[in-house]
Amino acid sequence: MLGGPAVKADVECPGTYLPDLANALNxxxxxxxxxxxGEEALTAAQEAVAIRRTLAEANPNLFGTALQQSLVTAARLEGLDL
Known part of the structure; x- marks a missing residue:
């Protein structure tokens, strides 16, 4: 439902759902x-990394571990052995 409570919450507080979006992308x-x-998987992983990097820059204690998780996922999809 466009214009519902979720949309209103994100307009009032931008980024409210970014952690959830990054999690879903990962x-x-x-x-x-x-x-x-693989190509689609890597694209989704890179999007998750970009969002989580922004979140971790603002609050490393809260989002640093999630960023690490997305970086590992992206590296594995790129064929790097971690």
Missing amino acids: NLSVRLGDAGR
Whole structure:
């Protein structure tokens, strides 16, 4: 439903749902990778990294671990052995 409470909350407090979006993108990247859709998986992982990097710069104690998780996911999708 466009214009519902979630949209209103994000307009009033920009970025409210960014942590959830990054989490969903990271999970999507893993599932796409499992399905053999590597290019799409890497794109989703890179988007998660970008969001989480921004969040971690603002609050490293809260989002640093999540950024690390997305970086590991992206590295694995790029074929790096960690």
